[in-house]
Amino acid sequence: MTTSELMKATNAPRNFMHSVPVVGALAIAAMLLSACSADRLEITNPNTPTVEGATSDPQSLQLQATGVLRRLRDGRGGFISTTGIFGRESFNYTPAEGRNTSDFLIGIAGANRIDPAGFANGNWGAQYLNLRDLFNLKNSLAASASITDAQKSAGLGFAKTLEGLELLYVLSTRDSLGIVVTIQADPTQLSPFVSRDSAYKYILTTLDEGNTALGNGGATFPFTLHTGFAGFNTPTTFRQFNRAIAARAAAYYATAGGGATAWQRALTALTASFINTAASTRAALDVGVYHPYSGTAGDAINPLSQTNANDLYAHPSIQTDAPTKADATLDNRYLAKIGTRASRQAPGGFGIASALGFNIYPTTAASIPIIRNEELILLRAEALLATGDKAGALTLINLIRTVSGGLAPSSLTAASPDNDVLTELLLQKRYSLLLEGHRWVDARRYGRLASLPLDISTGASRHFVARVQPIPQAECLARANAAAELFGPCALQK
């Protein structure tokens, strides 16, 4: 083919092509028009629920309510195991991770305090995560158009009860350092630290407001609660749970400056709680509110269970301090709750060996209590003792000794010194509420931290008893530029 032939061929299909351009151009123009629309850019994230999409969903109240119970549970295992180490109840002997011992029992070497950047600064973030969720739940309740005012009130009472409980967990680990009590709508805005006294007042007020709201809450919640709330799953019965938490908070406040008024508040709250001083069986003592666990995919297993928590060991003093029954065998609570394990030593030589473990939660699906009757009885005993009714306190102590421990009644009488009765009371509380997160808190409340054993008392790995957990360093760094922080707990622990 010559060049001219080539060009002829190029020109050949001209007539045919005459209409194609117009059709083609129109088709392209149509495509372009549709491609230009900004609507094309409006796509929704399919992987995770958007706040916008989920809150307008009819299921969302239920899902959010379940969410706060889930998050409440998320913090529970950590609270028990860390306060357990501080209170010389338990050890975390994870192989090859000595910091699970050293950061809790030795702290910053020679300084008698916990490293704010270390492993032992927990019981902070998990609780505030849930306080954020409770904040969101309250907003969702207020905005909901599909529930009655009574249900809104019931929901608010539920949220405020859990809010008080979460704040109490944080405050019981920070004590005199003070804590943050409010959640801001804008998470970049910092809430101020408030003093221990203000925090207790805030918690008690929140719980009281919750109680009032529950009282106006009609017959049902606008959502259902899990089985751990069996018996406490209507606004009316849930109030008993609210009062139980309020009693604990008031008792804690009473030993932290609240004094006699707070003790009275505790006694009043106990009366309205589910306390049952006629309990004559283990089951009656165990009545209460629990966190359920399961092995179902997406659920969580009990983090302290006998079968799974292989690194959780019990402090040997639990055996040596255990009371003995009339038949010279050890306290029923010890026998039921403690078992033997292959002896393990703290990694790095930071602690002592232990061959004891906890059998309290035998399976991975065993529930962990939030609060139960046995604690309420002991709280009342505390309050009675503090308000001068030593005989009443001893009655309750003996109830626990016999029903829970299988022990003979105490030899103490109303004539015994207050201090001895308190010692006995705290011993009963220690064994009754073993691995439920109480001993360290109680020891601090009554100024008895020095009574906790130091396993290693000399040398570089010398132990000490932490009085409080520090404010996590990350929290302080995030506040570094806020003027108000110059005098806050972050400044103090530098």
Added chain:
Amino acid sequence: MGTFSRCVAMAAIVCAAPMYAQAQTRDITGTVTQAGGIPIPDATVSVVGQQVGTRTNERGEFRLRVPAGDQIIAARVLGYKRVTARVLANETSRNFTLERDVLQLEGLTVTGQATTTDRRVAATAVATVNAAELNRVPARSVEGNLAGKVAGARVFENSGAPGGGAQIQIRGATSILGQGDPLYVVDGVIVSNASISSGASSLTRASGTSASGQDQVVNRLADFNPNDIESIEVLKSAAASAIYGARATNGVVVITTKRGRQGRATWNVTQRVGTQQQQRKLESRRFANYNEVKADTIGVAAGGTPRDWTGGAIGDAAAKIACNPDCPYYDWQGQLYGRTDPSWETLLSASGGANNTRFFASLNDKQEAGIMINTGARRTGGRVNLDQTFGTRWTAGLGLDITRNRLKRGFGGNANAGISPIYEFGYTPAIIDLQQRDATGRYVRMPFHGGGFNTANPFEVIEAAENDESVWRQAGNLRVAYTALASAQNSMQVTFLAGVDRFQQEGYQYSPNYLQFEPADGFLGTAQQSNGSSLQFNQGVNLVHTFTPSSSRLLTSATTSIGGSYETQETNIYRIRGRGLLPTRRVPVGAPDLLVENTKNDFRDQSFYVNEQLVLLDEKLALNASVRGDRGSANGDRQQFYYFPKFSASYRLVRPFTDKIDDIKLRAATGKSGNRPRYGDRDLLFADGGLIGGAGSLVSNTTLGNVNIEPEVMNELEFGTDITLFGSRLNFEFTRYQRKITNLLLSAPLAASSGLNAQIINGGQLSVLGTEGVISAVPIRRGRFEWTTRVIYNQNAQFTDNIPVPPFAPPNNFGVSYGRNRIQANTRSSLIWGNAPLRPCTVGPTCLTGFAVADTILFDSNPVHTTTFNNDFSFGPITLSGLVDWRNGGYVSNMTNNLYDEGGQSRDYQTAGAARFNRFRANDIRPYIQKGSYVKIREVTINYQAPASLAKRIPGATSLRFNVSGRNLAIISDYWGFDPEFNNFGNSNFNRFIDLAPFPASRQFFFSIDLGF
């Protein structure tokens, strides 16, 4: 003008275009030949300044329709110097004779989505690699072909595993959390270079449960057949890449595939055979006797506890038997990585054109054998490119590519199940024969390193466990162009472009129930299926108008282009893992432990642009300005356009001062480009709280999205000069650039008491200051002998200028004990930080020697410079080419060395390893931050073009070529490990220096025969 009306206007232009009036024209015919009268087919002949022209046929003939009047016509083709000639108004023919362009001074460079300019007037540094240079020696993937050939682009292979996995970083890291890879554009269509794990972590447990970035992930550029590529242009500066707007801060790699050539169809068949061997061996320690294994006193202080390398009672028993009394030595690495099986590659391509149709078609089958037993990669694919002319005004181009890519990369890198061989060998004395089998036919168990469930016999793992990846990829593009106007001084062309790129990547892992590590998780047998699919769709329209005044000395040409695009990218990844398989069952179904994961991503972007390009003063001055507006679904405000302008200018001094200087070009450019937020950064999300009491829940997401999130922005300033001397025998190219990246995507920590952990924000600034230099020369040209050389020099310094969050380590690192980058204001971002006793102190329990251990700056991971030497020698039919790559400096975190020292297995344990590890134990990690300088012989190739007489002995053949080549033939380096280029985390913006038990590097040899018909 509102967005919608802008779109309407554009659509109206497209509709109106066909009705445009036709002006007076004439045809000019002629031929294009090279010296000696040999015709040059497929040369482009066009009116200077205009974007469209015609192509010569196989006899070098052309016919070009030009406007009436005097015209300047140019003839050019890649590899030859351009020739221009003035054609008077009454002339209708013109012949051109072109000279070869050995220094690659000519060619076109991309200036816009639909516009190019002659390289010699380009106002930005140009980096083009043509097909011949690209494909001198086969590589695993295109990145390997590019290594050392582009000033400003650093290419890293992530490991030595077959099948690819490599990163191109252009002018330093530009993002911390955002996309770090360049944008890849093939024939005008953006294609995916996604890195999706095929799921090795389900077995290795390197990180996560089912997949992680530590799975030797292959980025999908590996699916492209480099032999189909005509040229690659790398747009480096923001001024060049601004035309790609909000996805261009990492540079743009513009790939052009081969098109059909006018004339008789020609066929090419290449058959290649090759082999490979381990490039470097780590070796391991040789033990003299049982006592050395059981109670090693080397490096132990007097009275200290001797070190026991048996790893427990099982290992102790095995060592006692093995060392009787002398310990034998087994070269495990040599056995496992000693495979030299042949690699094969068959290439078939055809090209031709007749009448109004041109075609290019290719088929390719590449089988790469891995040096590790049971590994390899096989890529099979085909491409068809069609070009069709309809009448005088309409042209259409169509490209289709289908590829199947199958990879068996074995296991390597980080592992926590004893599965990665190099990792495992670091802890196990090589004193027993691991290739023995017991009575049942199974491999012996690994007795060392604990000897229980947490270890494995790598020979058994590699034989019985599977880790496969299989990809089907289909890509296509369609380009329809309409010449709306071709008048005396004006031409206008409208182009519509649509492209689709789809792939489906299947991953499969299987580990049978009897493997040694299987009981570790409580379930015997694991199987996982992964599926990652990606669909990208692009469409765009461009309108280009060229104004060429016939008799203006001031203005040579003015090119205006406007256009817009709409792009979507969707990915859908799901994985199903089953643990506890029924015997011999190889699918997850019915397993007692099932894990299902699924994530979908969807990006949509719209853009428009205006571009003005002026060539003035007899092509001495070139000016270019453009602005692109982008909006996308990933931004907080989806309606808002973000604008990315650019300006560039160049001025040429033609034969200044003396005739020895051909040309001096001074150029300056500034531009802005963007990097869009990640998927979901804008979204305010709940999180799945999980179950409690059988009910599902919603909780707040601990990382807060940001409804105001914006793209990252890079501003770049570039200056340079290009000098050509001695009749194009010598060329210097020098470029200095400064880039500032602001509006960085960051995760700002929130106070925990707020109830959330972090929020995604924009802020801070990174910057890069760098220099690129290229010297090209033809030092010798005598008779048939010619020597061409090119030296490419590359240097930059990368900084964190300011950052609105507390200092932090960017992702993909193993923390303070192994070294990592750290983003801290007023600090070089490439520095490696880690623990070392460098903080002066006077008191305190941690103050031992006057210095306390601190996380501090140790070394710089950025090389002082990289310099590559390309040399081509040709003597008649024989050509010899070589590429030597020199990296000076650049430190690496050698965790492989750390493992071998910790396990007492390093080859130099007695002389140095024990001391290294003692320092490491004392919290001084410097022994393992090692200098990564090297000189690599990357490519060597010898070509012999057989005489035509020999070729014709094969029926139908017209040409015959023989080739012997080698890749990565040698590495000269004091580095302790395989290759300082490797990275455990694959493609990473920062921390690209973590060497952790990688698949070893190999050298490859090839012999090929190429037949043309």
